[in-house]
Amino acid sequence: MDNRTLPYLLLLPATLFLCVFFLYPFALVAWQAFTNEAGFTLEHFRTMADHWKFPIAFWNTMLLALAVVPVQVVLSITMAMMVTRMQRGRDIMLYIWTIPLGISDLAAGIIWLAIFEQTGFLNSMLYGLGVIEQPTNFLSYQNTWVIFIAIALAEIWRATAIMLVILVAGLGLIPKEYDEAAEVFGASRWQRLWKVTLPLLRPSLQTALILRVILAFEVFAVVAALGGTSLPVLMGETYNYQFELQDGHVAAALALVILAISIAFTLFFLRVLRVPKGAQI
Amino acid sequence: MKHRFFQGYLYPSYTNSVVTKFNSPEAVVAWEKFRELWQYTNPGSTNFSFMQEQLLSEDVWVAFDHTARLAEAFNQRPDDFIAFPAPSGPTGRGFMPVIAGIAIPRTAPDMDGSKELIAYMMKPETQLATLRATSFFPVVDVDLPDDMPPAVQISGAAIAKMSGSADANPGLLPSGLGDEGGKFNQVYVDTFERIVLAGHDIEAVLEDQAGTLRRIMEETGAPCWAPDLPSEGACPVD
Amino acid sequence: MSVAESPKLPGSPRRAGNILFGATALLLCAWVLVPIYLLIVNTLSSPEAVTAFPKSFVPGWDFANLEFFAGFAGILKALKNSVLVAGVTMLLAILIGAPAGYALSRFDFPGKSAFRILILMTRAFPLPLLALPLAVMFIRTGLDDTILGLAIVHTTLALPFSVLITFSLFSGIPIELEEAAWTLGCTREQAFRKVVLPLILPGIAASAVFAFVISWNEVFAASVLTIENRTLTAFLLQSLDVSPMHLKFAGGFVLVVPALIFIFAVRKYLFAMWGIANR
Known part of the structure; x- marks a missing residue:
């Protein structure tokens, strides 16, 4: 088989599958966002943008991603580097660190609710330490920034494992010789990390970042569990329009906004962390 | 149940209206009063939805909710909780009894079966069994036996007192809205969140939300329901 | 402070580094495990214990919830x-x-x-x-x-x-x-x-x-x-x-x-x- 048709043949099943089960329904939804009984319209986008909660939801979503993802990058790189250095207890450590991988966002929201609720463990601990005299309500609409922190912590807790796994796999693919050579030439551990390992890790880092950022824009169940309606996010508003307000048009418009942001960030990471063909391992 | 509180209790008690006087001086007074009262509520309450839980855990001592959502509090601790009628305002004691209608579509495949089902649902025994299990009160004339669960006895007495009071001002559930019902409710919830939680200016919010409300009423063409006066065509928003 | 002196002792910075390394690893394990443990405590406690305050940090071994x-x-x-x-x-x-x-x-x-x-x-x-x-x-x-x-x-x-x-x-x-x-x-x-x-x-x-x-x-x-x-x-x-x-x-x-x-x-x-x- 010649090399011109083979890639297309390999892509065929995935492409067909996505055309039928993703692109087709997606086109129906996108159509909904731009039409009403009369034909083409931007009315639904206007309704969406005019709602007083839209800017709040938009910025909450962006700020959450901005607060969560960088911490996750640092944390997952640290953990991945530690794993490669570890001699004893490595297997059990990996098992523990990847546990959140199997935990759904709904369950993660419930877990952190147990900590932050008014009779929860954080209140009990602070009370036991004598810091507070009576339980405070952390998750009230009056201090949304505490809700914000709680959600960010839950997200960091839940979704760092996936980056960790991708990075550990990526690290394993970098031949040890590069690092050893750098060491022979007297590079410090810090220099080797910045000049050798991280640049070589770029493909994995790119994959991990794109996946993570896209998922960060779709944060929903954790927010619903911890913040209720006090901290609106885009995905929550989408649900609300679709299922509470029964307005598929505006829900579709919101979904397209989420899609647009995601694509913008994907292109950004594809560009910034571009791996030149010749520079691949 | 926030939206029901505004539609069935706050607005009727202050404006004798739900839709028509949504944006009126009386409504401004209502929201001012409500904002003032809000400081005495549990700040976590924006996320409460089943008030029996908060009553039992003593997060709150006074609660407003549907009888069915309070039943467990009365059943578990009948001596600790009392039920009382909704308070009254300048235009009476607004409250929202639920009146349901049952219909069979002309195209129903099994007409006789449907009729039998409805007849079964309307039987006093079925209604009593429903009341026992869910605290939904009978819609047909039934004598309540004495062995009802505490929730039924306690809330039943309060409801009787409320509907029998001299200034009773019952309002109906919103009707004629079709699938815009969710949006209609959202107008009231949004108004609450903006005025009370976000502290926006009352007049400006009412003006803005009245526009949304007017659009919904005109799109659906839903006529007014009590306590608003009957209307020709869509219920107007002044 | 021994930290200031430690570079003089051969092998000691390495040991300090190892301890730091181990401590970080354990801390990260705790970060993952403690929230799950707390969920288990709540699950295995009676409904009253779940809403009680201050809350016990050990389960009450009550299986009613499950x-x-x-x-x-x-x-x-x-x-x-x-x-x-x-x-x-x-x-x-x-x-x-x-x-x-x-x-x-x-x-x-x-x-x-x-x-x-x-x-x-x-x-x-x-x-x-x-x-x-x-x-x-x-x-x-x-x-x-x-x-x-x-x-x-x-x-x-x-x-x-x-x-x-x-x-x-x-x-x-x-x-x-x-x-x-x-x-x-x-x-x-x-x-x-x-x-x-x-x-x-x-x-x-x-x-x-x-x-x-x-x-x-x-x-x-x-x-x-x-x-x-x-x-x-x-x-x-x-x-x-x-x-x-x-x-x-x-x-x-x-x-x-x-x-x-x-x-x-x-x-x-x-x-x-x-x-x-x-x-």
Whole structure:
């Protein structure tokens, strides 16, 4: 088989599958966002943008991603580097660190609710330490920034494992010789990390970042569990329009906004962390 | 149940209206009063939805909710909780009894079966069994036996007192809205969140939300329901 | 302070470094485990203890909350459905995804970036909205309320993961290895089977695990697309919606424990993937 048709043949099943089960329904939804009984319209986008909660939801979503993802990058790189250095207890450590991988966002929201609720463990601990005299309500609409922190912590807790796994796999693919050579030439551990390992890790880092950022824009169940309606996010508003307000048009418009942001960030990471063909391992 | 509180209790008690006087001086007074009262509520309450839980855990001592959502509090601790009628305002004691209608579509495949089902649902025994299990009160004339669960006895007495009071001002559930019902409710919830939680200016919010409300009423063409006066065509928003 | 003096002692900075290293590792373990432990405490305490204050940090060994769930009719069937759907999703995601991952890593061809964007778009679009048009489509084709129908939706969710993971795995295997096999007389297909596949298999297993877990945890499409054949998450969501706090925690526990067991059960495969890291 010649090399011109083979890639297309390999892509065929995935492409067909996505055309039928993703692109087709997606086109129906996108159509909904731009039409009403009369034909083409931007009315639904206007309704969406005019709602007083839209800017709040938009910025909450962006700020959450901005607060969560960088911490996750640092944390997952640290953990991945530690794993490669570890001699004893490595297997059990990996098992523990990847546990959140199997935990759904709904369950993660419930877990952190147990900590932050008014009779929860954080209140009990602070009370036991004598810091507070009576339980405070952390998750009230009056201090949304505490809700914000709680959600960010839950997200960091839940979704760092996936980056960790991708990075550990990526690290394993970098031949040890590069690092050893750098060491022979007297590079410090810090220099080797910045000049050798991280640049070589770029493909994995790119994959991990794109996946993570896209998922960060779709944060929903954790927010619903911890913040209720006090901290609106885009995905929550989408649900609300679709299922509470029964307005598929505006829900579709919101979904397209989420899609647009995601694509913008994907292109950004594809560009910034571009791996030149010749520079691949 | 926030939206029901505004539609069935706050607005009727202050404006004798739900839709028509949504944006009126009386409504401004209502929201001012409500904002003032809000400081005495549990700040976590924006996320409460089943008030029996908060009553039992003593997060709150006074609660407003549907009888069915309070039943467990009365059943578990009948001596600790009392039920009382909704308070009254300048235009009476607004409250929202639920009146349901049952219909069979002309195209129903099994007409006789449907009729039998409805007849079964309307039987006093079925209604009593429903009341026992869910605290939904009978819609047909039934004598309540004495062995009802505490929730039924306690809330039943309060409801009787409320509907029998001299200034009773019952309002109906919103009707004629079709699938815009969710949006209609959202107008009231949004108004609450903006005025009370976000502290926006009352007049400006009412003006803005009245526009949304007017659009919904005109799109659906839903006529007014009590306590608003009957209307020709869509219920107007002044 | 001994910290200031330590550089003078040979071997001591290394030891201090090791202690710091170990402490960090343990701290990160605690960061993962403590929240789960607290959930377990709540689950195994009586309803009164859950809302009591201050709260005990050890479980009260009260199984009433869990008994409530165990007593639910149909929970075993839901469990079986979840496993079946996740299994089919896993198979589909790998069979469809891995060839695409290989093509993306080995070839340069027109339309490559368009395909990558298409793959990412599937993850960038809120899937629940797609569940509605899909439900209509499934009813027409008889796929509604079936294991396969739901597995197909879950596959659209899992596919970007399997494509991207296999892509980065294949990218990590030097093409020179394959080329060497070709020069030694292997066909493209033989070289792939004998050289690349053994290297990549553990990684494939790991990405299959992802697909499984994604399907296992998916709540929304499962609730929209199944009626009789509810999966565990859809089943729990229905009962959680109307439950008080202590039952929510028990529900969370029921969601988490299978995931713990599952990751533990396949750790061999996960570790096999990390076996590459040992190379």
